[in-house]
Amino acid sequence: MLEADGLTKEFSSxxxxxxxxxxxxxxxxxxxxxxxxxxxxxxxxxxxxxxGALQRPTSGKLRIEGQDPYQLAPEARSRFRAERIGFVFQEFYLVPYLSVLENILAPSLAKAHPDPPGRARALIERFHLQDRLTHVPSALSTGERQRVALARALFHQPKLLLADEPTGNLDPENAEIVLTYLADFAHSGGTVLMVTHHADAAGYAKHILEMEQGAVVSTAAPQG
Ligand SMILES: Nc1ncnc2c1ncn2[C@@H]1O[C@H](COP(=O)(O)OP(=O)(O)OP(=O)(O)O)[C@@H](O)[C@H]1O
Ligand SMILES: [Mg+2]
Known part of the structure; x- marks a missing residue:
């Protein structure tokens, strides 16, 4: 599904x-x-x-379902992302002038879904957002924004979900809802990579990549 081989990224400053x-x-x-x-x-x-096919590595190879997205032209790469990858950004990047419902529906512009409102509604209920549908992001709490970002990333049923601290701003109850959803997503055949600082969040994962100064220093099964 996902193969990373010698990925290196340098920035000049x-x-x-x-x-x-x-x-x-x-x-x-x-x-x-x-x-x-x-x-x-x-x-x-x-x-x-x-x-997430959003930033080209300086060197190394990435393969997602056997394909290197960085070998595709920009437009084909966007389509590749829209079809296969869900991304929850650390800073969410919701569209500020769209409502909760419109933000979640936004990916359906890129990929037709048989029943967009039905699918959006299922995610909205799962993440307890039903009373916030018409709010714009600035009228939401940080934890609510985080759940909208996750619903949006899951809307188009990606194969690969990349989530940068998806429970960072959630209370324990909502964190558990999100983690259970991600575990179910993996159970049904999806691949999940989740950045997290929470020890118990890592407990849901099958493996942990420990990073230090740009390198993966160990891959461990979670404790307990
Ligand atoms: N566009 C950029 N230009 C220059 N340096 C960058 C750029 N993006 C990231 N870096 C540097 O690369 C390193 C890794 O940054 P990165 O954002 O990946 O860290 P992180 O592990 O996600 O941190 P955090 O837990 O705070 O989110 C940092 O030293 C950062 O300053
Ligand atoms: Mg970060």
Missing amino acids: PTGTVTALRNVSFSAEPGEFLAVRGPSGCGKTTLMMIL
Whole structure:
């Protein structure tokens, strides 16, 4: 499903070159739920952006379902993303002038779905957003915005879900709803990579990628 081979990302900055990602290799099968952990600045978001076909690596190879999205022309790469990948950004990136319902429905513009309102409604109920449908993001709490971002990422039924701290702003009850959903998503054959700092969030995942200074330093099964 997902194969990362020697992914490296360098950024140039006024003080020199920053190596945000160093030679990261791993693979994930359909149905696998991986957590990514490590201190701030270790390269977690950079890794997610590269895996999400959003940021080209400086070197290394990525394959998603056997295809390297960076070998596609920009338009084909966007289509590839729209069809296969769901992404929950650390900063959410909701469209500020669209309502909750419209934000969740936005991906249906890229991929026709047989019953967009029905599918949106199921996600809305699952994530307890039914009383917020007409609100714009600025009228939502951070945790509500986070759940809208997740519903939007799941709307088009991606094969691969990349979630950067999807429970970071949630109370324990909502965190559990989200984690259970992600575990179900993996159970039904999806692949999930989730950045998290929460020990119990990592407990839902089958494997943990521990990162340090841009490198994956260990891959462990969660404790307990
Ligand atoms: N566009 C950029 N230009 C220059 N440096 C960058 C850029 N994006 C990230 N970096 C640097 O790369 C390193 C990794 O950043 P990244 O955002 O991937 O960390 P992170 O593990 O997600 O951190 P956090 O837990 O705080 O979200 C950091 O040192 C960061 O300053
Ligand atoms: Mg980050």
